[in-house]
Amino acid sequence: MKQSLLHVAIVVQDYDEAIDFYVNKLKFDLVEDVYQPEQDKRWVTVSPPGSDGAALLLAKASKPEQLDAIGNQSGGRVFLFLQTDDFWRDYDNMVKQDIQFVRPPQEAEYGTVAVFEDLYGNLWDLIQLKDDHPMLNRS
Template identity: 45%
Template sequence: MQIDLVTLVVEEYDPAIAFFTEVLGFELAEDSPSLTNDGRAKRWVVVRPPGAGTGLLLARADGPRQAAVVGEQTAGRVGFFLRVDDFDASYERMRAAGVTFVREPRSEPYGRVAVFLDIAGNRWDLLGA
């Protein structure tokens, strides 16, 4: 058993794809036309870290209720965790790409950690050695 996808509600597909692929280095696993439950056009967009099994389903907000959770899916808590092999290199690359860090790097018993915001405003932990 495994978790295959986690939905991340975003404002628009293309800027979110660019953030996750160009800034974070994820792979675009799928970008296919699809339909909402009531037959309107949408896209099925999945991004994954290289070699990862679990991916993110980037879902464009559909209506005011979904738009209200963009960037607030975990009510301001860190809700996503990105583990990297080279923390310092990843941190510097992300800063150079304009990623907003809301907590600077610190050392914890489990390794180095810094909190950053994704394109929607959700909080992530960048984790590594």
């Protein structure tokens, strides 16, 4: 059996401002942006460059309880983990894009990591795993 995560939904306030952040600041690829008239919404997915993993589904809040989740999808914990092949290249580029880091870079037993906020305040790890990390050596 083979399975994989296809999409991870993240609740956003506005499609276009979210696309601007993920595509222009984080340098993600815009995979899909399709209007769905039967539901009067858009299907918007973005993905890190070169990724063959799950894409983010930018899901615009449409109910009050969804509005409350914007920026707090995981109760203040790190929510998503952006793996990179060059931590310092991406960290420096993100700093130039005025992305806010709430925890500075540090070396850990598993790799190099720093925590940043997306445009709504959700917390992310920017991480470069060490070459011997089990997630890099799965078959």
